[in-house]
Amino acid sequence: MKPDHWKVYEFICRHFCATILPNAKIQEMTSKFQIGKEIFYYKGKRMESPGYLQAMPWVSKNYPGITQFKVGETMKVHSLNIEKAKVVYNIKL
Numbered sequence: 198m199k200p201d202h203w204k205v206y207e208f209i210c211r212h213f214c215a216t217i218l219p220n221a222k223i224q225e226m227t228s229k230f231q232i233g234k235e236i237f238y239y240k241g242k243r244m245e246s247p248g249y250l251q252a253m254p255w256v257s258k259n260y261p262g263i264t265q266f267k268v269g270e271t272m273k274v275h276s277l278n279i280e281k282a283k284v285v286y287n288i289k290l
Contacts, residue, residue, distance in 0.1 A: 211252045211253055212252075212253070214252040215249040215250075215252040215253050216249070218248055218249040218251060218252060219246070219248045219249065220248045220249065221244070221246060221247055221248035221249055221250045222244070222245040222246040222248065223242055223243070223244050223245065223260065224242065224243045224244075224245055224263065225240070225241070225242050226240070226241050226242075226243075226263045227239070227240050228240075228266055230266070239264070239266075241263035241264060242260045242263070243260050243263045244260040
């Protein structure tokens with residue numbers, strides 16, 4: 198079998214196996230916190246069960262986990278990203 202044919206065969210077999218595996222379970226969390234007058238958001242995901250993603254490694258992602266925060270906890274800021282946006286109106290009169 199040629200390498201390209203083997204890739205197609207493997208893709209079809211893995212896709213079939215994925216159809217009979219259970220759903221993947223991924224927990225998603227968003228935290229909102231305030232420093233002074235500024236509001237910040239933290240988003241994280243954690244895989245509880247890989248399910249069908251076991252058969253499809255090109256789809257699965259690495260989910261490092263979710264940081265648990267406590268009220269009043271002090272945290273260090275490792276990086277800061279400031280986004281600037283411009284509103285463009287595309288209205289034809």
